[in-house]
Amino acid sequence: MNEVILVIVEMMNEFHDVMIGVFSILGINITDKEMHFWVLGIFGLGLFFFTHFIFKRVSKWSISSLSFIYTFTVLVVIVFAIEIQQKVTSRGNMEFQDAIQGLWGFIVLFSIYAAIKLIFLAMKKSLKSMSATKNKKGKTRFSRNHQL
Incomplete structure (x- = not known):
């Protein structure tokens, strides 16, 4: 470092x-x-x-991608500030690998979050699709303004 x-x-x-x-x-x-x-x-x-x-x-694509880029950029600044602070105060070792590990922590945890979010979105889409299929197979939905 x-x-x-x-x-x-x-x-x-x-x-x-x-x-x-x-x-x-x-x-x-x-x-x-x-x-x-x-x-x-x-x-x-x-x-x-x-x-x-x-x-x-x-x-x-998605606002989440912008949030990720911004968060990652801020983390890079914070990680290097921490490493420089360790050098200046002699508290801890200033190592480049420490910075990389910290950023990897964010990437791994964000990947888990993104995977869970994608699973929930896929389930939601699947439920909507199943609901739309049911409505087409014989169940007729009438609007409130429909008169018999």
Whole structure:
């Protein structure tokens, strides 16, 4: 886990240096805070458009899929925050495998939930189908407004 964080930090440092160089070449003299404003603002807006595009399509399948994606994303942030906290406070071991196991726990338990939900939906659909078949086999249903 330590190595993963160090690689990410190194990548961010390299990106930071490249961006400072790009702004410098363009003759734009900005502070570190201004660079963060523009880079993260543009990155965030791009991420929003990408996410919006994906979520619009996924929402046509089911709202549960959107809830899953959101929950998983939040869990990823929480899991890594916990691992970093363990490193900073020296309480527990900061290991990448811990993060993976935590996320697997959610995936397994969510899969069980989804399977149970699918079973209930299939049973409900089957009961509706059986009910509709019974009504077609001779039982006539009259509406309230039907007059004899």
